Amino acid sequence: MRKHIISGILILIFQALSAQINTDLIKKNVSENPQENFYKLLDVFKVNPSELTQEQLNQLYYGSKFIKIDYTIGNYNSESGTFWKPAQKRLSKSKAEKMVVEAESKYAINPLNKNLLDDMMNIYSALDNHKKRELCAKQKDLIIQTIEKSGDGKSEETAICVLTPGEVLQQLENLFTSGPRAEFSQKMRQLSDGSILTIYKIGDREVFVKLVGGYFF
Numbered sequence: 083m084r085k086h087i088i089s090g091i092l093i094l095i096f097q098a099l100s101a102q103i104n105t106d107l108i109k110k111n112v113s114e115n116p117q118e119n120f121y122k123l124l125d126v127f128k129v130n131p132s133e134l135t136q137e138q139l140n141q142l143y144y145g146s147k148f149i150k151i152d153y154t155i156g157n158y159n160s161e162s163g164t165f166w167k168p169a170q171k172r173l174s175k176s177k178a179e180k181m182v183v184e185a186e187s188k189y190a191i192n193p194l195n196k197n198l199l200d201d202m203m204n205i206y207s208a209l210d211n212h213k214k215r216e217l218c219a220k221q222k223d224l225i226i227q228t229i230e231k232s233g234d235g236k237s238e239e240t241a242i243c244v245l246t247p248g249e250v251l252q253q254l255e256n257l258f259t260s261g262p263r264a265e266f267s268q269k270m271r272q273l274s275d276g277s278i279l280t281i282y283k284i285g286d287r288e289v290f291v292k293l294v295g296g297y298f299f
Contacts, residue, residue, distance in 0.1 A: 103140045103144065103232050103233070103243055105144055105243065105275065105277070105292075105294050105295075106275060108140065108141055108144045108145050108148070109145070109147075109148045109275075109295075111141060111145065112141070112145035112148050112149050113148060116149055119141055119145060120141070120142060120145045120146070120149050123138050123141060123142040123145075124142060124193075124194075126138075127139075127142060127193065127194075127221065127224075128190070128193055129217075131217075131220055131221050131224050132220065132224075134224075136227075136228070136231060139224055139225075139227075139228045140228060140232070142194070143194055143225060143228050143229075143245070144232075144243060144245070144294055146192075146194050146245070147245055147294050147295040148295065151191065151192050152191050152192075153188050153191040153192045154192065155192075155195050155245070155246055157188075158188070158192075158195055158197065158198050162197070165181070165184070165185075166185075166198070166201050168181065169181065169185065169201035169202075169204045169205050170200075170201060170204070171204070172204065172207075172208070173204060173205070173208050174208060175208050175209060175210075177208070178204075178205045178206075178208035178209050179209065181205065182205055182209065185201065185202060185205055186202075189202050189218075193218075193221055194225065196222050196225055196226070199218045199219075199221055199222040199225075200222070202214075202215075202218045203215050203218045203219060203222075206218065229242065229243065229244060229249065230242075232244075233290075233292075235253065235289040235290050235291065236289075236290065237290060238279060238281075238290055240290070241279060241290035241291055241292040242289065242290070242291050242292065243292045243294050244291060244292070244293055244294065245293070245294055245295075246293075247293065247297065249293075250278075250280055250291050250293055253282070253289055253291045254282050254289075254291075256289070257282050257284055257287060257288075257289050258284070265284070265285060266282075266283070266284050267282075267283045268280065268281070268282055268283070269281045269283075272296065273292070275295075276295055276296040277292050277293055277294050277295060277296055278292070278293040278296050278297065279291070279292050279293075280292075280293070
């Protein structure tokens with residue numbers, strides 16, 4: 083009997099770890115009560131992200147796809163080759179001083195963009211502001227952790243959930259590095275909730291990736 087109980091507990095733990103996050107519920111939560119289910123969590127994430135539970139991080143990160151943000155990933159991408167370009171590599175202190183105020187104003191609106199966080203870390207490194215750099219690093223680590231824990235990528239039901247096409251391609255790169263390359267195939271289809279499911283297959287290895295909410299920013 084004890085063995086059966088232990089086996090049952092282990093199965094429940096495995097299911098909890100491998101189950102995909104419920105993006106339908108996240109969308110419902112953020113639509114019905116954005117203050118409680120997004121903005122309040124965002125305020126915590128800005129100053130002490132480690133206080134958020136994984137469930138709260140899921141709600142915040144994936145909920146950002148279903149709420150209007152004044153500085154979106156699309157806005158960042160459009161400025162990637164202009165305003166943000168100096169910060170995409172090691173930059174001088176003088177250049178960092180010239181752009182930090184405007185950069186912080188954009189970062190304060192949407193600190194959920196990993197590329198923007200990389201740029202902020204470069205700016206703060208140039209300014210020797212280690213405290214703010216470490217905050218950005220922690221925020222990025224938690225976003226990566228949230229993506230990694232969204233699913234194991236082994237089935238449609240446990241697909242890895244991402245927000246941008248670039249993150250979809252990143253999962254393909256991870257598949258390439260997981261073993262020798264063999265015959266490659268890719269399938270895509272739109273799900274009933276508007277999300278895009280991509281299935282990458284190399285030989286007998288495959289990964290399921292879900293672009294939450296589809297192609298909009």
